[in-house]
Amino acid sequence: RKEVEQDPGPFNVPEGATVAFNCTYSNSASQSFFWYRQDCRKEPKLLMSVYSSGNEDGRFTAQLNRASQYISLLIRDSKLSDSATYLCVVNGPPDSNYQLIWGAGTKLIIKP
Amino acid sequence: SAVISQKPSRDICQRGTSLTIQCQVDSQVTMMFWYRQQPGQSLTLIATANQGSEATYESGFVIDKFPISRPNLTFSTLTVSNMSPEDSSIYLCSAPTPGGYGYTFGSGTRLTVV
Numbered sequence: 001r002k003e004v005e006q007d008p009g010p011f012n013v014p015e016g017a018t019v020a021f022n023c024t025y026s027n028s029a030s031q032s033f034f035w036y037r038q039d040c041r042k043e044p045k046l047l048m049s050v051y052s053s054g055n056e057d058g059r060f061t062a063q064l065n066r067a068s069q070y071i072s073l074l075i076r077d078s079k080l081s082d083s084a085t086y087l088c089v090v091n092g093p094p095d096s097n098y099q100l101i102w103g104a105g106t107k108l109i110i111k112p
Numbered sequence: 113s114a115v116i117s118q119k120p121s122r123d124i125c126q127r128g129t130s131l132t133i134q135c136q137v138d139s140q141v142t143m144m145f146w147y148r149q150q151p152g153q154s155l156t157l158i159a160t161a162n163q164g165s166e167a168t169y170e171s172g173f174v175i176d177k178f179p180i181s182r183p184n185l186t187f188s189t190l191t192v193s194n195m196s197p198e199d200s201s202i203y204l205c206s207a208p209t210p211g212g213y214g215y216t217f218g219s220g221t222r223l224t225v226v
Binding site for chain 1: 153154155160214215219222
């Protein structure tokens with residue numbers, strides 16, 4: 001099992017739709033969770049940290065389910081500019097110095 | 113958030129040669145990280161660069177192939193030595209974002225070895 005596993009892509013959705021990504025992680029001791037966005041040929045940029053209580057930033061909502069070891073990202077009213085690859089990131093075990101473990105990413109394509 | 117300037121942004125190199133990538137951070141950071149990203153794949157950590165001590169390399173990466181310098185708290189270099197076409201990739205440096213939320217990345221170096 002991969003340490004961090006994401007939905008395979010790409011997701012092709014029409015503009016205005018709601019889209020949800022899921023990500024599962026294997027290390028139950030993980031404490032930090034992030035969603036990053038990476039545009040084509042660009043570096044990853046932090047989209048949201050994911051908190052235990054869940055958090056919302058405009059059209060984006062992130063949730064954490066520790067019992068099932070997954071995090072999710074919901075994008076409402078999707079825009080063309082949301083097209084990108086979304087990367088799930090989890091910190092590793094203590095013996096890895098809590099190294100960040102990156103998912104393979106889910107590519108999102110918003111169509112007009 | 114921190115700003116990281118990375119250069120070169122891209123290069124095409126002959127096999128057997130070496131390329132040094134530089135990253136300058138606009139604030140002092142204890143740790144800097146070097147990643148490799150193959151096309152269509154996620155990021156793989158090469159090493160962690162600590163100021164004042166040797167870099168810590170991940171499994172599959174060795175100092176002779178990827179020597180790293182960290183002369184101060186705002187600067188680091190990664191050298192890709194004795195390059196082969198398999199080293200063609202995007203190389204990214206990263207540092208913790210001030211405030212403790214996530215990490216900031218340099219803009220990446222797209223390396224092609226011919």
